[in-house]
Amino acid sequence: MRRSLATVCLSGTLDEKLDAAAAAGFDGVELFEPDVIASPRRPAEVRERLAELGLTLDLYQPFRDFEGVPAPDFARAEAKFDVMAELGAELLLVCSSVSPEAVDDDALAAAQLRELAERAAARGLRIAYEALAWGRHVADYQHAWRIVERADHPALGLCLDSFHILSRGSDPAGIRAIPGGKLFFLQLADAPRMAMDVLQWSRHHRCFPGQGGFDLAGFMEHVRAAGYAGPWSLEVFNDVFRAVDPRRMAVDAMRSLRLLEGELPAAAPLSGYAFAEVAGQGIEPLLEGLGFARTGRHRSKPVQLWEQGAIRLVVNQGDEPRVAAVAVESAEPERSVARAEALLAPVLDRARGPGEADISAVAAPDGTSVFFCGPDAGWVADFAPERPAPDGPLARIDHLALAQPFDAFDEAALFYRAVLALEPGGGEESASPDGLVRSRAFGGGGVRLTLNVPVLPLNGRAQLQHVAFATTDIVTAVRRARAAGVPFLPIPGNYYDDLEARLHVDTAELRALGLLYDRDARGGELLQAFTATRGRVFFELVERRGGYAGHGAANTPIRMAAQREET
């Protein structure tokens, strides 16, 4: 299968876009006409550059407001054919008219497109006709297909665009009825479900497959069933994507396509976190107070193992405390890494001493290392033991919460979800004192992960990260920790007054211990406590009762405000 990327997806000059597409491994590109027009490269020079980069030119687009109007501008079309000839482009995208002059007349549109196809064919070119979701009279792919069928010209076919089809709620099953040979091109885009004007939705909020709410896997089944044989091409208009490093975005795009194709090593089953690695000085007293003990020192690196029951943490001495690595337990670490690599995750080359375990790791886009450990936990032998793991009130890592820069939401979500094969859970938006923060949760195989991403840059304030530990007795756990001197985040008294008013719960013990509380619709309960923050890191203690599955979203603004007061 051939993979293509529309230049409009990326930021930068045309050269930067082409370089990024080639570097990410795309086979070809769709050239977005404004990118060509604004480039100092003449079409023949663009063709040369494409050849140098090994990229094919799969589509030239868009040609607008041609058909269905009283006097179609064939001179404009011929001028574009000239440009295509110089570019070496063979296929032109014609999208359905939005012109107020357009008339609702399929016979007219078909005749005009037939004439256009005839002229294109005379020059060895072809036309792909697409229904824009906001086309004036032609807004549905089945309607566009009826016109193409009626025009009946070998150089005229259909372009399918998943956004235009799925945003309108059209049934994609009808694609199966279209002969594959008449499907000239396929543009893929996902989008979050939004109740807004479809044109604005399309222009600003498209995203790569797997980042939105459309069923693109189901969509592609219909496209495959129809016998489409052309490239899978991404065409995404997104305010953020077109403002960040194009090399990063091209990799993100390719990752989404690989995931959609599904021709990846299957995800190896996970069985929870092997460890979390926390970097930075000053967190040891927190860990000790929470009931952890240092159980080993790495044989060749300045890294310590801390344990409590079955929980393992790796602590190294970094500059500012942060969550440096996420380690999951995989039934087959090698397969996990192979999958990650197929999803364009850079495999980390790790120095190791003689006899030390070879733990495979990849780098996430935000620089966090992701380790895949085998079920035998052989890596523990790399640490010279100091003492056995103490028992304590904390049972396991409940979840990790990783902060991301404001412009990395979709990219990070796709990465973690795809590489770890996690299911997306709920998403929410919470007001922090410095603006809105979006969260999204992912889970599977005993691994829970939440990503916290500010909607806008937070005036240079760092977003915090945390490791949450599950306990079946948070009251005892917090009492012990407080007695051991662990500073907890002060929770305002007003919070408890509100809790009493809203949920009619007794808050005496919650108040005394600084616990936060939430209850879900089915009566499940959550109790949480947060330690004071060190650098960018804090720890959370969580007790879930009655199947409470969330992360206490109602309490998030309270936590963020209290953390702001801390600083």
Next chain:
Amino acid sequence: MRRSLATVCLSGTLDEKLDAAAAAGFDGVELFEPDVIASPRRPAEVRERLAELGLTLDLYQPFRDFEGVPAPDFARAEAKFDVMAELGAELLLVCSSVSPEAVDDDALAAAQLRELAERAAARGLRIAYEALAWGRHVADYQHAWRIVERADHPALGLCLDSFHILSRGSDPAGIRAIPGGKLFFLQLADAPRMAMDVLQWSRHHRCFPGQGGFDLAGFMEHVRAAGYAGPWSLEVFNDVFRAVDPRRMAVDAMRSLRLLEGELPAAAPLSGYAFAEVAGQGIEPLLEGLGFARTGRHRSKPVQLWEQGAIRLVVNQGDEPRVAAVAVESAEPERSVARAEALLAPVLDRARGPGEADISAVAAPDGTSVFFCGPDAGWVADFAPERPAPDGPLARIDHLALAQPFDAFDEAALFYRAVLALEPGGGEESASPDGLVRSRAFGGGGVRLTLNVPVLPLNGRAQLQHVAFATTDIVTAVRRARAAGVPFLPIPGNYYDDLEARLHVDTAELRALGLLYDRDARGGELLQAFTATRGRVFFELVERRGGYAGHGAANTPIRMAAQREET
């Protein structure tokens, strides 16, 4: 009239919000309950702080999902009354239920609200009932009023919110029929016209009056006519406003309210630009090549006067070239400054030598100085003359284009529009290589101004500013400038090919001179040329034919891409 600000409008902790509201001169605040709940200050301490700052507490809000449900939670209400008593709040906002349990029964809602009002009255409190635009059964202010009327309790009245009323397209004229004494509170918000889900629109895109598309002046006429006597209070939910410095936003809020009230010194008539001040080294050769000459040196400052015909530029030696000041010619400079000051523009204290003109100036939010000069141009005498102004092909300043940070769009637009009393013109969005850029034009009294603001931060790239000069013969002007060695922005050949294809114009001369072309729907034509950039500044030459009134939006992406290639 009393002015109030809802704490939800601002970023920061509750203390920061209150400080900002007081500093901007608000009389009171609406306390947004989540701000209180998240604060470490207990209600009595909040009350103390308000007293210290001289702020009244005008509304406690919101109390949700109370009425229209089978079993209204009076215990929750009583708990909130306790908090209000401690806060010293007298008025509670109850907004119409969105609960799926709510039933469509006005009699029930009225009875429940009456009971609530009775309980409130027993404690000296009152209830303001508001229809949310997305209320489950009560979504319109007239419906809410029918329920309030039916409940018929002196402690129950209506809260009007301009967003909830105008976003639904309800006719605000009905407000006149409501007795003023039953209008307990007024919340004001503007919003850009958007075709989207009203809840999301409200939560993310509200803005201060004058920044959006609602007719708030007309709305206020109805509210005044009804005899409303309470505070005018701003309640705005905006992703950007809640993420930037609260002191800046509180000033922006107060400015919007002052403008809406209209009790300002009337704007003095303007008659064009007196001068533009450009800072930075290296621009003199450009000016000289464009036909300007240095005609004077300031008697006490390191500043030069450059002229051509009637155009005056002030050039000073700054670090990086930029547009440092905008100077307009006002029929009454003192009145212009008084208006600016009433709109919270800081008046600049300017050192001047003996006998020098006292030109009044204020600072715009972005640091640009705005001067008001009298029609006698007395300020010119501050420059020791060197030679008379040469004649040349450039006739006047056509417009100034000022760049703004991504988070200053609404603030800057309101400032320039209000202080200079300009009419808003069109707005548009253009794709630059580093992301989308929004532009908005303002004009009046011979003064045209455009603001260019990136939608997201542009990876640290500075946005460019420019001064555009009008000419009636751009061909001669550019020929002369080129002959004089002025470097112009190279325009790609592909642009001209597209122009021929689209508009079927002869491009030979345009190509030769690097001119850009546009044509409007009525046949008006625009010709433009851009000099090379120096620092953050470039110059534009503009010829308008046949009443072309725009700024060549179709050419903006071409210019921005070419400027990116320059760097």
